[in-house]
Amino acid sequence: MESILTINNLTKKFGYLTAVKDLSFTINKGNVYGILGPNGSGKSTTLGIVLNVVNKTEGSFHWFDGNTSTHDALKKVGAIIERPNFYPYMTATQNLKLVCKIKGVDFSKIDEKLEIVGLLERKDSKFKTYSLGMKQRLAIASALLNDPEILILDEPTNGLDPQGIHQIREIIKQIAAKGTTILLASHLLDEVEKVCSHVVVLRKGVKLYSGRVDEMISSHGFFELKCNKETELIKLLENHKSFSKVKIQDHLITAFLSEPMLSDDFNKYLFEQGIVLTHLVQRKESLEEQFLQLTDHNQN
Structure with a gap:
């Protein structure tokens, strides 16, 4: 199995607080992984470390075969770890053109990605007219522009209404079905059960379980x-x-x-x-x- 991300004994301390403790797991190509845990369990910190926005205290991680620098590896990663941040008075297309320039991606990708997230018909609408769910879907389109090998989502359905939640989950399933590996952090059991093939359960920064979702629930009742x-x-x-x-x-x-x-x-x-x-x-x-x-x- 080709590995996308390997984490070895990762620890992160903020002063006296240990946010992540001795965490190890591997993400293999073509699966949907959920990092599951209540708020404050270390999910976002873990994502921040592997995306180079948070410095680790101890341990290590490597992308792909381990011979690629994190800087180069991140060019093959799409990530949304904060609320979508686009220019409100610009249209979806105009906002994504800016992202294409930053990522060095051809503009021809824009319509293709907007279609995946169901926003092609609203591509000329200003961002400020979008609902929260549409804004989140535009963020996913933006993260897909560089055809990433892995898409990383931090609490992708947070704050959305039931319809918005359903739409995001369906989009995640569609993206995964086309072969993109996905890593999502969530505090919603329901989300992980419906969307993910694998789960890492965290509590206070400590891993309680890592493996397939169906094996975790394969008890005999x-x-x-x-x-x-x-x-x-x-x-x-x-x-x-x-x-x-x-x-x-x-x-x-x-x-x-x-x-x-x-x-x-x-x-x-x-x-x-x-x-x-x-x-x-x-x-x-x-x-x-x-x-x-x-x-x-x-x-x-």
Whole structure:
């Protein structure tokens, strides 16, 4: 697998505060990576370091094969890490022409990129007439002008209404489908679950998980149970090899599976043990539940 970005034991301290601690992960070509974590978890700091706008304290990172200087590598990167900043009284086309001059890109790219983000019909409208979602989409068009190998987005749907959020996510999926690698920072689990193939979960600058999104949520799910012989059922579950954890709240027993099991097989087994259930629901864990488990396990 061709790597685009490799981060090794990266640490960033702001005085007494450690924003990123001993962080390592690799981004391979052709995937959509999410850096997921609550505000203050070190997402933006990490992006700032690899984009050369924040100095690292310790550790290292390299772009592509490691033989390219960061300055040259960044010519193959498209990034939006702050709110879109264009000239309000200039049209979308005029603003993008300026970006083309800075990046040394031919003007012929402008219409192509505006079409990708759904703004071709509004290319002669002034930037100040754009909605927040349109401004964000223009920023994405601007970041795509140099046909980057990787597109980096920091909280791309922040502050947008539901329609704007949906449009940005669809655009990200379309760009990824054409082979561009994407790295996005987000505090929204829903966003990562819908858009990303891989996720790095951060909390207070520390990596809690790194890997495929589908592997993170490939748990075997859980049963929600109620019965009149509660104590006997809990004891049986705690001694059963198929269950990793049992939780009890308001007489609802949640039993987490460590291997696949069908609800009808489970029900039959309990019946043979003399336990009749009054409630049985089988559920799959969402990314949110996995995330909460991860962050719970790493409270200290």
